[in-house]
Amino acid sequence: MELNTIKDAFDHVAKRQxxxxxKSQEVVDQVGHExxxxxxxxxxxxxxxxxxxxxxxxxxxxxKLNTIGPLQQLEGLQKERNINLxxxxxxxxxxxxxxxSKAYRNVDFDFHIVNQIVASHFYxxxxxxxxxxxxxxxxxxxxxxxxxxxxEMYQILDALKVKNLAPALNWISTNCEKLKQNSxxxxxxxxxxxxxxxxxxxxxxxxxxxARTYLAPLASxxxxxxxxxxxxxxxxxxxxxxxxxxxxxxxxxxxxxxELTQQFCCLAGQSYQSPLSVAIAAxxxxxxxxxxxxxxxxxxxxxxxxxxQLPVPVDLGKEFQFHSVFVCPVSRDQGSEENPPMLMPCLxxxxxxxxxxxxxNSSRTFKCPYCPxxxxxxxxxxxxx
Amino acid sequence: xxxxxxxxxxxxTATSTPETVATTVASIAAxxxxxxxxxxxxTESLKLEHQFxxxxxxxxxxxxxxxxxxxxxxxxxxxxxxxxxxDRNEISKDDAxxxxxxxxxxxxxxxxxxxEGSRTENLQAQKCRAxxxxxxxxxxxxxxxxxxxxxxxxxxxxxxxxxxxxxAMKLAESSNIQDLVDIDVFQEAKKVxxxxxxxxVGPALAWCGDNxxxxxxxKSKFEFxxxxxxxxxxxxxxxxxxxxxYARRYLAPWGAxxxxxLQRVMATLAFRSNTECAKYKVLFEPKQWDFLxxxxxxxxxxxxxxxxxPLLNIYLQAGLSALKTPYCYEDDCTKEDPLSQESFRKxxxxxxxxKQHHSKLVCYITKELMDTENPPxxxxxxYVYSTKALKEMxxxxxxxxxxxxxxxxCNYSELVKxxxx
Numbered sequence: 172m173e174l175n176t177i178k179d180a181f182d183h184v185a186k187r188q189x190x191x192x193x194k195s196q197e198v199v200d201q202v203g204h205e206x207x208x209x210x211x212x213x214x215x216x217x218x219x220x221x222x223x224x225x226x227x228x229x230x231x232x233x234x235k236l237n238t239i240g241p242l243q244q245l246e247g248l249q250k251e252r253n254i255n256l257x258x259x260x261x262x263x264x265x266x267x268x269x270x271x272s273k274a275y276r277n278v279d280f281d282f283h284i285v286n287q288i289v290a291s292h293f294y295x296x297x298x299x300x301x302x303x304x305x306x307x308x309x310x311x312x313x314x315x316x317x318x319x320x321x322x323e324m325y326q327i328l329d330a331l332k333v334k335n336l337a338p339a340l341n342w343i344s345t346n347c348e349k350l351k352q353n354s355x356x357x358x359x360x361x362x363x364x365x366x367x368x369x370x371x372x373x374x375x376x377x378x379x380x381x382a383r384t385y386l387a388p389l390a391s392x393x394x395x396x397x398x399x400x401x402x403x404x405x406x407x408x409x410x411x412x413x414x415x416x417x418x419x420x421x422x423x424x425x426x427x428x429x430e431l432t433q434q435f436c437c438l439a440g441q442s443y444q445s446p447l448s449v450a451i452a453a454x455x456x457x458x459x460x461x462x463x464x465x466x467x468x469x470x471x472x473x474x475x476x477x478x479x480q481l482p483v484p485v486d487l488g489k490e491f492q493f494h495s496v497f498v499c500p501v502s503r504d505q506g507s508e509e510n511p512p513m514l515m516p517c518l519x520x521x522x523x524x525x526x527x528x529x530x531x532n533s534s535r536t537f538k539c540p541y542c543p544x545x546x547x548x549x550x551x552x553x554x555x556x
Numbered sequence: 557x558x559x560x561x562x563x564x565x566x567x568x569t570a571t572s573t574p575e576t577v578a579t580t581v582a583s584i585a586a587x588x589x590x591x592x593x594x595x596x597x598x599t600e601s602l603k604l605e606h607q608f609x610x611x612x613x614x615x616x617x618x619x620x621x622x623x624x625x626x627x628x629x630x631x632x633x634x635x636x637x638x639x640x641x642x643d644r645n646e647i648s649k650d651d652a653x654x655x656x657x658x659x660x661x662x663x664x665x666x667x668x669x670x671x672e673g674s675r676t677e678n679l680q681a682q683k684c685r686a687x688x689x690x691x692x693x694x695x696x697x698x699x700x701x702x703x704x705x706x707x708x709x710x711x712x713x714x715x716x717x718x719x720x721x722x723x724a725m726k727l728a729e730s731s732n733i734q735d736l737v738d739i740d741v742f743q744e745a746k747k748v749x750x751x752x753x754x755x756x757v758g759p760a761l762a763w764c765g766d767n768x769x770x771x772x773x774x775k776s777k778f779e780f781x782x783x784x785x786x787x788x789x790x791x792x793x794x795x796x797x798x799x800x801x802y803a804r805r806y807l808a809p810w811g812a813x814x815x816x817x818l819q820r821v822m823a824t825l826a827f828r829s830n831t832e833c834a835k836y837k838v839l840f841e842p843k844q845w846d847f848l849x850x851x852x853x854x855x856x857x858x859x860x861x862x863x864x865x866p867l868l869n870i871y872l873q874a875g876l877s878a879l880k881t882p883y884c885y886e887d888d889c890t891k892e893d894p895l896s897q898e899s900f901r902k903x904x905x906x907x908x909x910x911k912q913h914h915s916k917l918v919c920y921i922t923k924e925l926m927d928t929e930n931p932p933x934x935x936x937x938x939y940v941y942s943t944k945a946l947k948e949m950x951x952x953x954x955x956x957x958x959x960x961x962x963x964x965x966c967n968y969s970e971l972v973k974x975x976x977x
Contacts, residue, residue, distance in 0.1 A: 446894035454875030493893035
């Protein structure tokens with residue numbers, strides 16, 4: 172699909188339409204001109220015009236207009252336009268997938284659930300007004316839990332944008348324990364950011380008092396960082412000459428914001444990315460394959476609607492792989508609780524059913540399909556991914 | 557059935573056999589093709605945007621048609637006026653001047669309308685071009701921003717179709733994507749839909765008139781259904797004579813093609829609106845108006861080259877099916893998977909599971925893919941984690957590993973590397 176070709180085709184259509192449009196206006200002008208002339212003729216004669224003269228002017232006008240045939244001209248122009256305009260949609264249908272709803276299944280897709288998902292998505296992105304507006308218009312019940320979670324998060328993030336670390340500090344101290352469990356160093360990073368701000372803009376006294384209050388408790392856990400920060404006190408007011416100048420880099424704010432968002436979502440039991448974004452992104456990647464499949468199965472509509480598993484794999488990027496899926500190289504079956512993956516002594520892996528088949532129900536040894544080693548079913552052990 | 561060749565696990569650990577060279581070459585080629593595969597993926601995803609380009613073009617065509625009809629109507633009226641005046645046997649000079657002057661001003665009015673119509677046409681052509689430019693602007697660097705805009709477009713489309721106009725406009729304005737969405741097209745539909753909800757067929761019939769030739773081409777019977785409903789309303793209000801006259805005028809022409817339906821509805825003449833007879837009771841129900849609204853939405857979408865379903869539903873179904881595995885429904889499903897959410901799970905219930913032809917394994921600890929660069933390692937109890945995660949753990953703990961799921965402690969040296977294709 173060459174976008175350039177399509178652009179050129181459209182420009183061509185638009186240009187011709189402009190010409191055609193002005194031609195229509197010319198036709199109208201012609202008619203107006205003739206009437207004007209007739210009018211001028213009638214008004215030109217000062218003395219009472221004989222009815223015969225008047226009639227002849229009018230008849231002449233009528234005949235003139237007949238000859239010009241404006242209605243036929245307009246009709247002709249419209250016919251030309253229709254031809255001009257009919258090629259572009261055909262080009263579009265050829266270059267694009269003209270019906271992406273072919274892969275759509277007519278199953279119960281409850282729009283109430285979809286509305287809730289969309290509203291939650293808006294709350295996640297910080298678009299609280301929009302989310303409320305949607306809930307209102309759709310008449311759905313409010314998603315209060317998610318809304319309040321993300322409202323809190325955006326309050327912290329908005330404060331961070333203006334380098335106000337107070338709400339963040341508040342949140343971090345409230346959730347201190349859980350953050351430690353996730354081995355997060357947010358508390359240290361926060362104090363480091365604040366301290367660096369003081370070094371750049373405050374006084375030695377401020378820096379010292381801050382260090383005593385906030386950095387001291389962290390000293391034992393993060394010795395290196397603590398020492399680095401203390402050294403910086405010497406360069407209060409002259410941050411550029413400080414040997415640890417990389418601590419001043421504004422990227423730290425960005426990193427801190429990201430990590431805070433991640434931890435916040437984690438503790439609130441939410442994913443980092445909006446699930447709607449992920450699902451739609453997966454849909455965009457997977458839809459072309461599904462459309463091809465739907466085309467192939469066009470005649471078997473019933474089978475399409477009723478299938479329990481897609482017959483072909485839909486290749487998604489690795490960012491969409493959330494679960495380990497083991498596929499036995501022999502049977503192409505997916506691993507499950509009833510048919511788990513088994514590790515053979517030669518360190519290749521087959522599914523349990525394949526091993527049972529090859530070993531004739533554990534009665535014989537068999538050759539591993541990959542290497543020529545003899546294996547018995549008893550030597551295989553189950554794997555847990 | 558072929559088996560892909562993979563290195564033998566119990567072989568000696570040679571450092572640079574031809575096999576390892578081959579695998580490194582293969583992995584380099586793979587990373588090169590990821591760039592080109594991303595590009596082809598982009599092209600494939602652009603191919604899904606037919607509606608995006610078709611709708612403004614149909615709107616453009618519609619304006620052109622409307623302008624033509626205006627011109628035709630006015631010029632025709634002017635010509636017949638001139639003919640009238642010329643054919644009159646007795647006309648005074650003043651009358652003639654009056655008539656002709658009014659015609660001239662009428663034509664001037666037409667000219668202004670046509671100029672404005674031409675301006676509208678240009679604006680709509682610009683919109684078409686802007687969308688083509690937008691498609692062209694998608695490339696590897698700005699992919700995430702472009703995808704963001706696509707998601708917003710899809711959401712605006714959904715909200716417009718569900719008639720949540722305020723929310724749709726809010727989103728379009730705040731993200732500055734008014735040119736990329738079809739608010740004006742749906743506003744036009746809104747008029748008809750609101751009227752139908754108010755049990756008025758006027759705007760709907762006007763719409764049918766505007767699109768007469770195209771509805772005829774698609775053999776649409778929407779106008780017929782509107783007329784039938786008006787007939788039923790006349791019957792309901794017991795205006796039987798008017799109903800019959802109405803039928804003669806508006807329903808009879810459809811008799812040739814839709815006789816059975818015509819007969820069925822005409823029979824309502826014999827009933828009262830509160831009849832209990834099931835077959836005819838249904839024709840009197842207000843639900844018929846909802847049916848007309850649905851019918852209109854379908855005709856409307858078809859005419860504009862839009863899908864019948866909202867884009868959101870189409871993409872969502874495809875995505876959910878592609879992501880759906882039996883593991884998604886387990887309690888310990890990772891939160892990053894959309895299918896860990898109750899709402900997504902409900903939506904995905906009737907959809908088919910995804911299928912994979914090759915094993916794809918994800919480390920429980922790092923959530924990263926376990927592949928040839930980061931192979932899976934097996935603990936003595938059968939639990940598997942990635943080499944990266946286990947190495948890191950061993951380095952921090954004197955070479956000891958603790959299984960995060962069972963608590964088993966062992967040495968890094970006790971692990972075995974599994975070979976999974």
